[in-house]
Amino acid sequence: MSANRRNLHQWVVFGPDWGRHPSTCQHLFNEMLGAHSVIWVETVGLRPPRLTLRDLSRSWQKLVDYVSGRRNRTTASRPGLTVLCPLTLPFPNSRLARKFNQWQIIRSVKRACRRLGFKDHTLVVTAPSHCDVVGSLGEGMSLFYCPDNYALWPGMNAHVVQHMEAELTDRVDAIVAVSEQLAERFKSSGKPVHVLTQGVNAAHFAQSLPARDSGQFEIVYFGMIDERLDVDLLIQLARRLPQARFRMIGPVLIDTRRLRELPNMRLEAQLPFADLPAALISANLFIMPFVVNELSKSCSPLKIKEYLACGRPVVAMALPETQRLKDYVHVAPDPNSFEDAVVAAFEGRLPFDLEAVKLMIAREGWEQKAQDFLEFAETQRRSIH
Template identity: 25%
Template sequence: MSWAGPFQYDIGKSRNPSQSPVEVVFDEQVPTLLCLSHLRWSFVYQRPQHLMSRFARDFNVLFFEEPIPTEDAEPWLEVRPDESGVQVLVPRLPQGCDGEAADRVLRGLLDGYLDKLGVRDLVLWYYTPMSLSFSDHLEPRQTVYDCMDELSAFRGAPPQLIEREVELMRRANLVFTGGYSLYEAKRQRHENAHPFPSSVDVEHFAAARRPQHDPDDQAQIPHPRLGFYGVIDERLDIELIARVAEARPSWQIVLVGPVVKIDPADLPQRDNIHYLGGKTYDELPQYLAGWDVAIMPFALNESTRFISPTKTPEYLAGGCPVVSTPITDVVRTYGDTGIVRIADTAEAFVTACEAALADAEDRDRLLETADRILGDMSWDHTWSLMKEKMKCAM
């Protein structure tokens, strides 16, 4: 089947006619930043959302997601204006529309919407090189590749990803990386690469330092609690979690986040392991406030080799001591702080958690050290530095 258009562009949260359309704001006097992302805007609030919501102060920001199947016979583009000022664009493709046919449709949907808005001054911002298959014909005044992860090392990565990244690096005016390890891996391939490690919204997570009501699904869990929030996928060492839970049955391990790319049946099941599911960004400080120690039990594999976890400074901003496996960027940035403890085995992880529980007792020292570590670390600062790099690369 051929989907040739013209395509539909539906404004609002869905095609439900009972819902009122949401106003799309587009200022023809400012440039447009088109962000092409493998991550969904409404999934987990992280680096893309922090940065794009800030870039929306200076640009018309369009956040183009990967397609979602639809039961409709024809493709269409859902346009969801976000309260941050970002327009979230979600392509809806019919069943069976994949491969080169999907690329043609995505190109048509994207071109049609850019024409509809009258976009003339365009900046491209890539989170995934795979988006080149439908956007390589665009003529932006600047192309930025914000490489936040080594995507080729993730489970289920497309085989073309490495080749596409080579092409994107050739086209990009600027390359940003999500951490120093990733920067070291990419800097030989681009002369204008810059490391921008994970930052933090200190004020948001500092709310966890104040006494508050425990969320209902956490309130009945005894203390001490070891907590983690984030995507539960192949990057998590589920065997380590099981062994810690077995070694200390009185400790409660609280895991907050969606399960992705792994079978939930493979997750360890014990009375002292609690899976609370995904939560919104606004809810996270309330959960963090109820933990005694924050943990980062990451597996040491190809998918974690270059990560720089955003949650490290978030946990510290919330006033929680941290125990992590020896992720390179965590060790080099926080390993000598005294309140982020590193452990490479289950036995060492238990010992480190015991020390972290003692750290939590000396709250004044904990908070003073955390504040010193965080310093001027903020997404506003990161965004400001990125803008300067973009101006210099014009």
């Protein structure tokens, strides 16, 4: 969206940390900066922290961000963006912690709204725990932007999350979901529900073209290395194709010792979004080897369109969102078919229509998604006011 357009809206948005690794919601609002004013509120997640190096490091980082104000400084150059990092406690199952977080967040957001002259803004929340602040921030309208079914995630207290989500659904004015499967869960709420599928920054990932021959067929997965992955399938693939190199790029949330024992399997740390295309330039094939279960079927993986924007073939398990892209992605109904498709790609036998993929990706950019989101929000504001 052009930065020359007049300031159309004021938004208060609750989401993950801005810029650490862009979320779906961040991609949307990144397109609006310059034409819209955004207060982005970083809050803690729904899963209580565990005594792991990753969780302890993350908690320490949040404390440093709050005390130093570093998050504000790192985003100060973005026109129209204000990032808040309220001091909050990462214990969503504790009533006392929720009350403390509610007080801290409301206090911090209201102060920022007064300073920036926000009045009658639109509130956008992205997690069930945000139910505690809806209706308390002076918003003219509120939207629940739902990117996932959080109650299904391992480590969550499903009962607490479902209760929060029901309370949130009751309080907001409308709901935006990233897939038909997620939207279906809210159809009985009586609230307007809009489906806005994932977008892609096509120009960013096209930087991985043209592919560079590394001398070894390279099979790549990037994203969360978590409970959705079929580790047995990955091991079987690596053993069947010892000549290929397998790269798994992303934060590790599961035990990966069996994967690390494989000589042709590399696990690499999560990369900054800006650095991803350069790291993917030697990839020959992208894979999404998920176990097909209730958790994975509820997901709308952002990475599928990012894979395709790199201009390489993609093999994915048969999930609702991959089925929707079956004209561009090789969708495998079971692990054996998945394995056969990967072998076919290795042998140069897997069809891939690059021109058709480019045409589809060109229609799925975040700028178009942001415009769709804005049109829905404006329609809801008119119906309210």
